[in-house]
Amino acid sequence: PPAAAGSDSPRARWGLVRASTVVFIASAATLVLELVAGRLMAPSIGVNLFTWTSIIGVVLFGIALGNYAGGRLADARGSETLLGLIFLAGALASLLVLGIVDPAVDLVLGWRLPAPLQNLLATLFTFFLPALILGAVTPITISLTVRDIGGVGGVVGKIYAWSTAGSILGTFLTGFVLVATFGTRAIVFGVAI
Numbered sequence: 001p002p003a004a005a006g007s008d009s010p011r012a013r014w015g016l017v018r019a020s021t022v023v024f025i026a027s028a029a030t031l032v033l034e035l036v037a038g039r040l041m042a043p044s045i046g047v048n049l050f051t052w053t054s055i056i057g058v059v060l061f062g063i064a065l066g067n068y069a070g071g072r073l074a075d076a077r078g079s080e081t082l083l084g085l086i087f088l089a090g091a092l093a094s095l096l097v098l099g100i101v102d103p104a105v106d107l108v109l110g111w112r113l114p115a116p117l118q119n120l121l122a123t124l125f126t127f128f129l130p131a132l133i134l135g136a137v138t139p140i141t142i143s144l145t146v147r148d149i150g151g152v153g154g155v156v157g158k159i160y161a162w163s164t165a166g167s168i169l170g171t172f173l174t175g176f177v178l179v180a181t182f183g184t185r186a187i188v189f190g191v192a193i
Contacts, residue, residue, distance in 0.1 A: 016158060019145040022083070023159050024166035026090070026137035029191045030130070031170030032178070033094060034059045037127050039184040040097070044105040050116045054123040059131045066135020073136060074143035083140050086133060091192040093130040098188055101126045138163055 037055045038047050045051060073082060104125040108118045142159055146152050178187050 016145060016155065019141045019155075019159055020162035022141050023138045023163040024169075026087070026134045027163040027166035028170035028173075029090070029094070030059065030063065030134045031167045032174045032187060032191050033097065033127065033130055035171060035174040036179070036184045036187050037123065039179065040101045040188075041105055041122060041126070044102065044109065045119060045122055048119075050119040051123075054116075054119040055127065058120070058123045058128050062128045062131025063135035066132040066137075067139055069132070070136030070139035071143075074140045078140050078143040080144065083137065083144065086136050086140060090130060090133040090137070093133050094188055094192040097126055097130060098185055 034055060037059075038051055041047075041051060041055075070086070105122045108122040108125070111118065111121075113121070138159065142156055145159065146155050174187065178190075182190070
């Protein structure tokens with residue numbers, strides 16, 4: 001249903017196209033980072049089943065906790081300003097990956113642990129934070145978009161569909177175009193931008 005005439009609340013200003021675009025970008029960025037994670041870690045830790053299992057699991061864990069935390073933040077103080085700060089923090093966390101990936105892997109490889117645990121910890125130290133932060137985008141965006149409880153199912157469904165579409169684009173674009181065209185570090189800079 002349309003917002004009340006003359007309403008200037010943040011919920012009334014956000015349209016579905018704007019919200020879908022925001023979650024599309026955040027999800028695409030998250031999946032781009034997930035795919036370049038293997039290439040960033042490969043020189044030190046290798047690329048194997050343990051590496052990919054760790055990457056996928058850590059990113060999904062970060063997204064899940066980010067969804068939860070973002071929902072709590074949205075209920076407490078959801079606003080466009082908060083969403084902007086989340087995007088800024090996501091950009092900084094993405095850039096941080098470049099500075100910590102090699103030290104994190106080297107640190108973990110120095111520990112006498114089974115290879116699966118080394119992979120998991122190196123990935124957790126490096127890629128969990130950006131996934132967590134970017135995972136908070138969707139629930140905050142939904143809170144800015146939903147105008148009344150009666151339409152929440154349709155709004156959430158559409159926003160999550162666009163979020164997933166962003167993830168799909170990020171996956172295919174990275175795997176088929178970006179990695180072949182740019183270096184992984186340049187891709188991470190692009191995600192931060």
